[in-house]
Amino acid sequence: MxxxxxxxxxxxxxxxxxxxxxxxxxxxxxxxxxxxxxxxxxxxxxxxxxxxxxxxxxxxxxxxFLLPPLNLSHEEINAITLGLNWVSHNTDYAFKNTARKALAKIHAVIPGELKNLIESQSYLTGPSEKNETFFEDIRDAIKNRKKIKIKYCNKKDVFSSRVIWPIALVCMESCWLLVAWCEMRNDFRHFRTDKIEEIVEMDSMYRENRTVLLKKWRIKEGICEGKEY
The missing domain is CATH 1.10.10.10 (Winged helix-like DNA-binding domain superfamily/Winged helix DNA-binding domain)
Known part of the structure; x- marks a missing residue:
């Protein structure tokens, strides 16, 4: 450093x-x-x-005095604080710290009258029951475009071994859903992270750009930009 x-x-x-x-x-x-x-x-x-x-x-x-004031409305502050607080409770250790640091940066640059909205936030969030065991491993694989090998248990309790290209994590009501290209199926597949028994990050990167893959997945699923999955 x-x-x-x-x-x-x-x-x-x-x-x-x-x-x-x-x-x-x-x-x-x-x-x-x-x-x-x-x-x-x-x-x-x-x-x-x-x-x-x-x-x-x-x-x-x-x-x-080094930073310019950040002009945000009351509701924008509420929305940002709620979102960052949620991340700081419901992801892996490193990502939780990232959210807390981001909130601290916002607190440092907003006008004084808005700081109280962060310090006395009325919209609160707490920990969920989502499984976060492999969250950091999956985030790293997505970020570095690395293939991963997973041991997965499907809804029929049948185990399989898959080599996949992770491209996105979707927060569902009851679980995190991993969006990936599956080499076995030669197509996009969704994997519940709480059904993953084991993850091994491989040395090789997948060949396609993650942004391109994500766009193809959105088209296949009929998801417009800005629309929730």
Whole structure:
């Protein structure tokens, strides 16, 4: 991690805090010495970030003059917060953290009168019963266009081994549905993630562009752009 990347990460951590966070905690999370942490704090302060606090007590960002205000309506804030909160409860560990960081960024750049909408959100969400065991593995395979080999149990409780090209995850009411091209069937297939017993990421990438595959799947399913599956 370069120093520039570290400064951005430090700023992001501070933005996400509602209460002061100690230098020792910050230095541990960034993997640097406390002395280096103090230098980074001074650098951000010199660049216009209003960081309050001191050694032994902790630090917190009171305002961030580096970022322009983000103009969103009350209902837009409610919708975004609800969506990000849902992701932060119902996906894998890494994606949950991504959602929390995104929410912290939004909180940092919206006008002060809208911050209360995030801090006292009326639209709440909680954890579901969806199986998230392989969620991160599937996300990585989709992102990197990697083939995966799965052991799958169908609705008749019959097991099969498939090599598939994962292209999308669909959140259904009772489960996550993996959309993929199945080499065995030479066609698109849908797999309930809670019926997947095993996943092995293969070394090879699938040959078609994921966006092209997704478009072909949408056409086959009769799904228009912007329409829910």
């Amino acid at each position: 370069t120093r520039t990347e570290r400064l951005l990460e430090l700023l992001q951590i501070l933005r996400a805090q509602r209460y002061p966070i100690t230098a020792s905690t910050l230095s541990e999370r960034l993997g640097i010495s406390v002395r280096s942490l103090y230098r980074d704090i001074r650098t951000l302060q010199q660049q216009g970030v209003c960081i309050e606090g001191c050694a032994g007590i902790g630090y917190i960002v009171k305002s961030d």
